[in-house]
Amino acid sequence: MKAFVFPGQGSQFVGMGKDLYDNNSLAKELFDKADEILGFKITDIMFAGTDEDLKQTNVTQPAVFLHSVISALCMGEDFKPEMVAGHSLGEFSALVASGALSFEDGLKLVAARANAMQKACEANPGTMAAIIGLPDAKVEEICSEVSTEGNIVVAANYNCPGQLVISGNMEAINIACEKLKEAGAKRALPLKVGGAFHSPLMQPAKDELQAAIETTTFKAPKCSVFQNVDGMPHSDSKEIKENLIAQLTSSVRWTSSVQAMIAAGATDFTECGPGKALQGMIGRIDKTVSAHGIA
16 A cells, blocks of 8 residues: 655755746646745745755745645646655645645644744753664653753654654753763764754644644545554544644654554555655664655
């Protein structure tokens, strides 16, 4: 069975989407519509901006979403997903691609999410770090030992076996990284991110985004959407909405999402959007399945 997966923030690059814009009339129409909806020319930044411009959360998130969704829609007849999933921000791309959200509503929610997260990062500065080479349970144990009131660190992204991203206050992250290295982590790498995504520090952003999600119309998707918060398939629009609201302060359970998709019959994964991060993760979760970009 064919699964389509959509990446999150971090996979962006200058020039992304330009080929599609130049060579596909549907892509051009959707990119132009996006400039109109956002109220600024995101296409200029995507196609010819600087890395610095593209790194701003309020640009990065809509840019990755647009590249992912438009590249999937431009596949035409070849885009026949039997299941979809997206990593963090990518969940919004997956919901549009599966028909649960319209293109316009998806983009508006992504822009609202990015702005809410930017504000939360400024109000509660935090960061994230990738922990390589330790079992998940060990990472969770050290995070809970280190966390204190007002100085927290949590397991945020379960990317693949032996790779877990932690998130929280700067000080708690630094202490946790030291302790995790002592416990045998091969690496504890601070990430270049604007804040403590997928942690309780995102609560103000969650509240703000919740209001936007609640007033948006969701439909039943064309196929199951495997969601981040529980790694399980969902097709009920009410459940999808609730899981999307919970997502900003919850962990991204990518490993269990991919395992559940494989258990449900997925044998072929197509990553839609910039980069190859998800293909790498899927390969480390299960070597027997095929994972590739759009041909």
